[in-house]
Amino acid sequence: MTKMGRPPAPGAAFVVAVIGPLTSLIIGGAALAAGIGLDTGLGWKVPAAVLVWLGWTNLLLGVFNLLPAAPLDGGRVVQAAVWWRTGDRERAERAAGRSGQVLGTLLIALGLISLLRGAAGGLWLAFVGFFILIAANLERQQAALAEAVAGLRAADAMSTPVETAPDWVTVQSFIDGPSLNTRHSTLPLLDFEGRPSGLLHLPQLAKIPTAQRGTLRLRDAATPLSQCSTCAPVDLLENTLRNLRPGGGVRILVLDGQRLTGIITARDVIRLAQRHRLRSGGSG
Numbered sequence: 659m660t661k662m663g664r665p666p667a668p669g670a671a672f673v674v675a676v677i678g679p680l681t682s683l684i685i686g687g688a689a690l691a692a693g694i695g696l697d698t699g700l701g702w703k704v705p706a707a708v709l710v711w712l713g714w715t716n717l718l719l720g721v722f723n724l725l726p727a728a729p730l731d732g733g734r735v736v737q738a739a740v741w742w743r744t745g746d747r748e749r750a751e752r753a754a755g756r757s758g759q760v761l762g763t764l765l766i767a768l769g770l771i772s773l774l775r776g777a778a779g780g781l782w783l784a785f786v787g788f789f790i791l792i793a794a795n796l797e798r799q800q801a802a803l804a805e806a807v808a809g810l811r812a813a814d815a816m817s818t819p820v821e822t823a824p825d826w827v828t829v830q831s832f833i834d835g836p837s838l839n840t841r842h843s844t845l846p847l848l849d850f851e852g853r854p855s856g857l858l859h860l861p862q863l864a865k866i867p868t869a870q871r872g873t874l875r876l877r878d879a880a881t882p883l884s885q886c887s888t889c890a891p892v893d894l895l896e897n898t899l900r901n902l903r904p905g906g907g908v909r910i911l912v913l914d915g916q917r918l919t920g921i922i923t924a925r926d927v928i929r930l931a932q933r934h935r936l937r938s939g940g941s942g
C-alpha cells in the first residue's frame with residue numbers, strides 16, 4: 659500500500675502515474691528478452707521458462723495499469739491530462755473517477771457474460787471490475803469532499819462549545835452521573851487545569867469489568883491525547899483531514915495552544931459537503 663500527498667501540478671501527477679506501468683513494461687521486456695536468449699543461446703529451458711513467464715506477467719500488468727480509469731495508473735494519466743487542459747484539479751479527479759466507474763461496470767458485465775457462457779475466469783474478471791468500481795466511487799467522493807472543503811479552516815468546520823468530561827473521575831462515577839446522557843458517543847477529557855488529555859469512546863466503557871469501574875479513572879480508559887488527531891483553528895481543513903491518524907475515524911480536537919476550542923467529526927464534514935452541493939446546484 660502506498661500513501662502519498664496530492665501532486666502539486668499536472669506534470670508531477672503525470673510522472674507519478676506513468677512511472678509504475680513504465681517500470682513494469684521495462685522489467686517485462688528485459689525478462690522476456692533474457693528468457694528467449696537463455697533458451698535459444700544456452701538451451702536452459704527451466705530458467706528461460708521462468709523468465710518468459712515473469713516477462714509476460716509484467717507486460718500484462720503494465721498494459722492493464724495503463725487502462726484509462728481510476729484507481730489504475732492510466733486513470734491518473736487521464737486526471738493529469740484533464741488537469742493540464744482545464745486547470746481544474748477537482749474536475750480532473752471527477753473525470754478519472756467517472757472513467758473508473760465506466761470501466762468497472764464494463765468488466766463486471768463482461769465477467770458475468772463469460773461466467774454464463776461457462777468460463778470460470780469470468781468470475782475473477784467481475785471481481786476485478788467490482789473492485790475498480792468501488793475504488794472509483796471512492797475517488798469521486800474524495801474529489802467532491804476536497805472541493806467542498808477547499809480554502810476552509812478548521813474553525814469553519816468545528817462544533818463548539820464542546821461537551822467534555824473530567825478525566826480524573828472514576829468510570830463508575832461517570833456512569834452514575836448525568837454526563838452519561840450525552841448525545842455523543844465520544845467525549846474529550848479535560849484534566850484539573852482544563853487542558854485536553856484524551857478522547858473517551860463511551861461504548862468502550864461497557865467492556866470494563868464491573869469490579870474495576872470503581873477505581874479506574876476515565877483517563878485510563880480513554881485514548882491519550884498523543885494518539886488523537888489534533889489541529890489548530892487556523893489550519894486548512896483539507897490538510898487536517900489528509901493527516902488523520904489511521905483507525906481513529908473523523909474525530910479531530912481543535913486546540914488553541916493548550917485550550918480545547920472545538921471538535922470536528924464526520925457529521926461536521928458531511929454537513930459542509932452537503933452545503934457545498936446545495937450551493938453548486940447539486941453537481942459533482
